[in-house]
Amino acid sequence: MARVGLSGNYAIAYAVKMADVDLIAAYPITPQTTIVEKLSDFVANGELNAEYINVESEHSAMSACIGASLTGARVFTATSSQGLAYMHEVLFMASVLRTPIVLANVNRALSAPLNIWNDHSDAMAERDSGWIQFWASSAQEAFDTTVLAFKVAEETRLPVMVNIDGFIVSHTYEPVEMPGEDAIRSFIPSKAMLNRVSPRLSYSTGVVGPPEYYYEMKYQAVDAIERSRERIREMQATYNKAFGRDYGDTYGYFMEDADYALLTMGSMTGTARVVAEKLRSQGEKAGVVSIRTYRPFPSDILERLLRGVKSVGVMDRAVTPGGPVSPLLADLASCLYGFAERPVLQGFVAGLGGRDVTEDEFEMMYSKTKDAGKSGHAGQTVYVGLRE
């Protein structure tokens, strides 16, 4: 297994190359661009035998990916922020048309004001689009998750989004262990899927679904992502076994005996861990839970993992203006609501538009979470580091 220094974006590009994709359709946007630049190089140098379509917009990128995927080709695209938002209507079509597209979304704040830095508002705005969403928090995870994404997409016939934090993961160089291309190919064999636009079949795809049928057609995609839960776990286990990894839908740190914990997604998991270690050395029973598979939401695992925990601080890098609480907190709250014994949930919004979240701020979040557990009720959502 080769060990090389790669940025998160390059790790994804190498995974896509090893997957031997047939087609890439992409439009440049910061901080995603170095993924597709690298892939363009691979194609230009003959290292990757694929068609690269320089589309004129992200709307067309996703549309071309759907068309390509219908032919049975393995397809990939990458985007960020406004690009993902521009794909919005087409994302919903991709999931119900059951096109197994892999999309790398390098998370970036949504305008306005214009901001190229990291937060999670782009992916959160698409959480109801019917896409499987994975979140990776390092270059290594970005590589592994992208390979896994092709497997999951093609086995479940659903599109998969791989999220990495803009700049923090996308542009940071880390050592990445890459298995050989043969090993990757045996995990995701390079063969065409059913060609749904073949004259041998003459299918009509993307028909009008009147009220008598729309409901069932939509439900098939809903059911597919529900059913993907078990399949994803099996495929993760196969991947872990083949490549010596330890991935699950969630990641728990010190959760065996934690009294209180922070729930995170993406790169903030790292800082949460460092601060948890510090608190542990001071005798505090702090823990960290990070979600890797955000859609389908791992409700069952979270319920088990958080059983006996007094309070959970939920860190959102996105907001739901005017909503009851921010998106990740809302998801966790609704998944735990049905249980008689459940932790107190304290909401935090942090790091919008690339604002750094410091260790001191993490300590504050742990402390507020602990207080909420002690008092038995949470306070208002805390906007961490906001200058008022």
Next chain:
Amino acid sequence: MSTQYRTMKDVPKEEYLAQGHRLCAGCTAATAIRQILKVSGPNTVVVSATGCVEVATSFFPQSAWRIPWVHVGFVNSAAVASGIESAMKALFRKKKTDEKVNVIALGGDGGTFDIGLQALSGAMERGHDFVYVCYDNEAYMNTGVQRSSATPFCASTTTCPAGKFSRGQSTEKKDLVAIALAHNIPYAATATPAYPFDLMNKVRRAIDVEGPALIHVLTPCPTGWRFEVEKGIDYSKMAVLTGLWPLYEVAKGSMRLTVQVPRREPVKKYLEAQGRFKHLKPEDIEGIQSRADLLAAKYGLGPVKEQV
């Protein structure tokens, strides 16, 4: 050399658009598509933009398409076609398929002139080997006759109605073929179903040419233009004979008029029986006649017949 369609004997008997679709009685878009598919044959995939043809031919659980057919959205038929064309090319090159298909993208005037223009421009500029067909009924007919940028000057629609302070559409129709040719594509043409052999020969050439080709088909609409349902082909013909719809093609940069009109009909004949032009005053008709005269001069049509 492309196959030539000269008489009915040259036209394949096979029908790839099944009868019983839900398009309006007298719809000439259906006629045009029937003619197009006879040329393309069964080894073709059609990508439809949202619009009249799409909703009326694919109402689940029925489909009028006897060949592979795809609809994704309103904006993106050219982009979806790009993906299909490129992916099929990659799969063939990588020996993952032995199939090669004709790719036809289809859009109405709204899906082509307005909301889909960017996707179309991108696909033409990138040089995909596909045929784009715009069936132009000169307004958003599917949603109830709202104006588009293909609606002709003075036509009354539900969003540019004629009224005390309005004479209907206040702007001229965009020149779609000129827009397409600005992308240096190898083939572009106008057509209309009243001239089936002309239309079919153009489709043949568009498919045979390497790279993007565009055919702009005028498809008179009894519902939106407000005329008798049996008159669609008459209006299709009259548009050509008045000079308002010159039939030509531009192949590798050289323009050729494909249907000669030695003596033009006055535009009045075309306009007066259509409900959308009922409100026109003589000076409006004169204005439209001048426009037809300009087109005639540009494309080499003859003078207007002497009026009896």
